[in-house]
Amino acid sequence: MKFTPEKKTIKTMFSSYPMMSIPNFQREYSWDKYYYNTFFIDILEGIKQEDKKLINTDYFIGTMVFSGSEKKDESIEVIDGQQRLTVITILLSVLTNKFKNIKEEDLAEATFKYIKTKDDYGSPIPKLKSITSYPYFEAYVQSIEKNDVEPATEEEINIKQTYNYFESELEEMKLKGKYDFNENTLYKDLLIAIRDQILQMNVISILTEEKDSAYEIFEILNAKGKNLASIDLIKNSIYSKFHADDNAKDKIIESKWEGIKTTLRSRNPNIGFATFYRHYWISKYQKTTNSKLYDSFKKHIKSSKKSYEEFVEDLSTIAETYMEIVSPNIDDYNNRKEYNWLIQSLKAIEKTFGVTQARIALLALFELKFKSNDKISSKAFKDAVNYIENFIFAYTGVLKNQANIYESRFSKLAIKLRESENKSDTNNILEEYLYQEFEDRYPQKEEFLSGFIRLRFSKEESPTNAITKYVLNKISSKLNNSEVYSIDSSIEHIINEDISNDNTLFIGNLICLEIDLNNEASDLAYEEKLEVYKKSKYNQVRNFCNKYPNFNENDIEERSKILGEYYYDNILNESN
Numbered sequence: 001m002k003f004t005p006e007k008k009t010i011k012t013m014f015s016s017y018p019m020m021s022i023p024n025f026q027r028e029y030s031w032d033k034y035y036y037n038t039f040f041i042d043i044l045e046g047i048k049q050e051d052k053k054l055i056n057t058d059y060f061i062g063t064m065v066f067s068g069s070e071k072k073d074e075s076i077e078v079i080d081g082q083q084r085l086t087v088i089t090i091l092l093s094v095l096t097n098k099f100k101n102i103k104e105e106d107l108a109e110a111t112f113k114y115i116k117t118k119d120d121y122g123s124p125i126p127k128l129k130s131i132t133s134y135p136y137f138e139a140y141v142q143s144i145e146k147n148d149v150e151p152a153t154e155e156e157i158n159i160k161q162t163y164n165y166f167e168s169e170l171e172e173m174k175l176k177g178k179y180d181f182n183e184n185t186l187y188k189d190l191l192i193a194i195r196d197q198i199l200q201m202n203v204i205s206i207l208t209e210e211k212d213s214a215y216e217i218f219e220i221l222n223a224k225g226k227n228l229a230s231i232d233l234i235k236n237s238i239y240s241k242f243h244a245d246d247n248a249k250d251k252i253i254e255s256k257w258e259g260i261k262t263t264l265r266s267r268n269p270n271i272g273f274a275t276f277y278r279h280y281w282i283s284k285y286q287k288t289t290n291s292k293l294y295d296s297f298k299k300h301i302k303s304s305k306k307s308y309e310e311f312v313e314d315l316s317t318i319a320e321t322y323m324e325i326v327s328p329n330i331d332d333y334n335n336r337k338e339y340n341w342l343i344q345s346l347k348a349i350e351k352t353f354g355v356t357q358a359r360i361a362l363l364a365l366f367e368l369k370f371k372s373n374d375k376i377s378s379k380a381f382k383d384a385v386n387y388i389e390n391f392i393f394a395y396t397g398v399l400k401n402q403a404n405i406y407e408s409r410f411s412k413l414a415i416k417l418r419e420s421e422n423k424s425d426t427n428n429i430l431e432e433y434l435y436q437e438f439e440d441r442y443p444q445k446e447e448f449l450s451g452f453i454r455l456r457f458s459k460e461e462s463p464t465n466a467i468t469k470y471v472l473n474k475i476s477s478k479l480n481n482s483e484v485y486s487i488d489s490s491i492e493h494i495i496n497e498d499i500s501n502d503n504t505l506f507i508g509n510l511i512c513l514e515i516d517l518n519n520e521a522s523d524l525a526y527e528e529k530l531e532v533y534k535k536s537k538y539n540q541v542r543n544f545c546n547k548y549p550n551f552n553e554n555d556i557e558e559r560s561k562i563l564g565e566y567y568y569d570n571i572l573n574e575s576n
Helices: 010-016 034-044 082-101 105-112 136-140 153-169 172-178 187-199 211-222 230-242 249-267 272-282 290-300 305-326 339-354 360-369 379-400 403-417 425-433 445-452 465-479 515-521 527-534 539-547 552-572
Strands: 005-007 019-022 048-049 053-056 060-067 075-080 116-120 124-126 129-131 202-208 489-493 511-512
Touching: 005 010, 010 202, 019 082, 034 048, 034 082, 034 153, 034 187, 053 116, 053 187, 053 290, 060 082, 060 360, 075 082, 082 105, 082 129, 082 153, 082 211, 105 129, 105 187, 124 230, 136 153, 136 445, 153 249, 211 539, 230 272, 230 290, 249 272, 249 305, 272 290, 272 305, 272 403, 305 339, 305 360, 339 360, 339 379, 339 425, 339 465, 360 379, 360 403, 379 403, 379 425, 379 465, 379 552, 403 425, 445 552, 465 489, 465 511, 465 539, 511 515, 511 527, 511 539, 515 527, 527 539
Parallel strands: 019 075, 019 129, 060 202
Antiparallel strands: 005 202, 048 053, 060 075, 116 124, 489 511
């Protein structure tokens, strides 16, 4: 292993190294406020005030690993250090802008040269090249004339948030007030001191011309630490196998990896690679903690090109299934109406209840249903999904219990389902690892009712609105002998909503009604509302009209219990 460790400052590193390129297999910029706030405070605390002078002190920012040669190459690859280099570049960019704002153009240009320089022909060269955030990073951060562009990815949002944070913290009054600098200190001198503190930070730079050595050093430095996510270590292990491949498979792997990220963002920009990977792994291989995911990967996946290729290919395939679960669309099923129930169920689990752990079990169920040959019947699949939905609703939505029990149990279920060889196996696994496994947490009737009757709905956007609307739609659909909700339904307060009167908000005072009829009944007295209700095509509304020719506050609690009992007996336990 040939490498050259060298103590440098940020200034000497940015000056001596050619363009530093972050390859697209590296993790994207992901620092949140905790990290860039800590970084900023460390910089400020390194600046001392003595006799009204600002003095910079030594600060060690850690080790960075590069592949290439500062003498031979036009650019060197950043193997480890991309997060720190990105945040440094952002902060220098903000400082450049601050110098410009106070008409210190020379200082602005002197600072900007650490962000972007020019070659012998006058063409601009960024000191840090980020492929994953291009062209946003260059336009927003690496331009002396700021371009107001909107971020389009999670990484770009993180970049903008970091930039805006530094922009705010570097305001003159905040620096002198919040961070206790002498109010008589010139603002220009403060900015210079901050810039110089950045440039004087010490780093151990490890540069090797051999990529194999760079990846090995990277792994040694990070495998046992807590600063690097497991997914980044896994990505490094995979890429290190292909970087020198004669058949350009490194490009294929890179493309596949980027394709996975594109797939995840295609329907929901908030779905991160790390979250997807964790659910994928514990659904297929082993329940483990985040910190042990890398160790688990090394244990289960053979370190060979063939195994890694197959692994990345599988990740790519499962990513598509994952998004069909997270953001379902009827187009996924060629607009076949018989899957409307599934779309509805998945949306309830994801959006109404917000329980992401269900994806672990659903991935396995989807694989059996849509990727395997005859290993699960349509009925068994439907019953299992409905059971998961019902259990999550009862356990989390009504009883308000935490969802931490799900992960281990869903992992065990998913792994077992993947071992199934036929429908009989699948049925036995579902019986043992789903229905029996969750039985101990399934609520008893009285326990369920005590939570159910407290469900409420307010047009003032009560936090429980989504769950209550879900319940009312389920009841209405059941009474209409329909598997899916009516698209024209809305929630009607039988006795007009009164924020000062909790009784009017409880579920016993609520009913599903067509939107146009709801608008017609708005604010009417009950006797007048009843005439509107009689126009409804919903069986629940018709039954209500027959049962309650008169309705007052005293009926609300009783009706809440009736609705709860009906839900428990006819919906919740239908698949139990």
